[in-house]
Amino acid sequence: MRRKSVHRLFVVATGLCAVAAVALLVLIVWSIASRGWAALSWSFFTGHMREVGADGGIFHNLIGTLILLATAAATSTPLALAIALVHGVYLRHHRLRRFVGLGLTILNGVPSILFGLFGMIVFVQWLGWGKSWLTGGLLLGLMILPTVSVSLIERIASLPDRYLEAAAGLGLPTSRIIRSVILPQSLGGLLTGSLLGLARAAGETAPIMFTATIFAGATIPQGIKESPVLSLPYHIFVLAQDSFDPAAGGRLWGAALVLLGLVLTLSLAALPARLRLHEEAHDT
Amino acid sequence: MTPDPILHIQSLGVTAGPRPLLRGVSLAVPEGSVFGLIGPSGVGKSTLLKCCNRLVDLTPALRVTGTLLFRGAPVFDRRLDVDALRTRIGILFQQPAVFPCSVLANVLFGARPLARVPRRELPALAEHALREAALWHEVKDRLDQPATRLSVGQQQRLCLARTLATDPEVILMDEPTSALDPQATEAIEHLILRLRGRRTVMLVTHNRAQARRVCDAVARFAVVDGAGTVVETGPAGTVTADAPETGG
Structure with a gap:
């Protein structure tokens, strides 16, 4: 009897937690959507910012964020591939693998503001790039590297040994096994990790505010040095902090809604691959 | 005078950390024969197979220890090209491991990268291998379909065709029929008998009747002092007849 009531209590408690989590998400989405919805229009997406954010659109902020994300993906993809292959194929000893895993865990724990400071010292000052989209993209790429790498590492580790044995048993060299067996079957992990990582990177302000982005006056960058971009998170940050103009408030929430939509899209795009992995894990 | 054995194993030992798996294994496998390895599970028969083509390297x-000679040359030589060795000594596992691609791509999985034959001759090579594995008539109309749709018995023959396409001199078979139904088992046994003479087969089997049907010679393994070793070698009929049916 007592066991039954404990069980019922447990079910109710977990149910309440689940409802609370979903309710929180709904609350956030609703509070942003209800305030930002009015600002959305075609011209909001295609127009340039005017009147210090109180009027006009967010075209270059969106483009700037997309440039940063594309650079981050281009940075993290080859590095994550290299790390995962070294970890899963070339490092034979358990201890060395754990060392790589530990490194990724530590990198994942570095606060994003430290990435920003690191970038400012190395790229902005030491290399003399000034504020540059490339610095921001590189920093975001390094920041999401653990997420992408671990996703790929897990996918490679979940490959059945019999595939690797069969391929090696046919006399295929390691490079060919990587190309024909490991990569085709683990690229889903790379895609999933990248999308989840980019979803996180899209909203980051700290790594790019000193290194890559400004509030106004930038368009599409023409070079590397002194070539900042506008960006959605920094735009929101500045409007929220400094603007006393009520008209800017609506624009602020509009930009927030667009950023939220971008992040949700990236997360949802990763969903089919994650579900497939889940199914496969339950298949065997 | 008997010709030199194609595989000559002398006092081979394998340890996993402090634990001995095999100790003092000595065998001579004649070229063109079907050589059976029998004995209880966990006695190291599969490990011995994986020594022959250095698949043990995958388990750090x-x-x-000891010597394993393939055509007189030591297999565990540091300078040996292991990938080339594995094209000459192919392996067939208990569970067929077909790759998630087409039947044709599976057959050529090992042969295509070797590039021994020109690209335009690859389809002919695939057909030849599939015919040798007695699978051609069943799959010739669905070479482009995913290999995973084949039955397990067909998949096992596909794996054999894939190995044959690289033209190995020795084929190691690790209980190739234990996952198959009687009909598919018979098909594989037929194939082994057809390969005899042209290629050397090392066959691990739990099935004594199978060993009597297809093997020329048999080595019986047992655990002695905590490690697997060969306790008896001889013609298939004599070894298997005297041995207890459930060894250990």
């Missing part, structure tokens, strides 16, 4: 914890 294993240490191999």
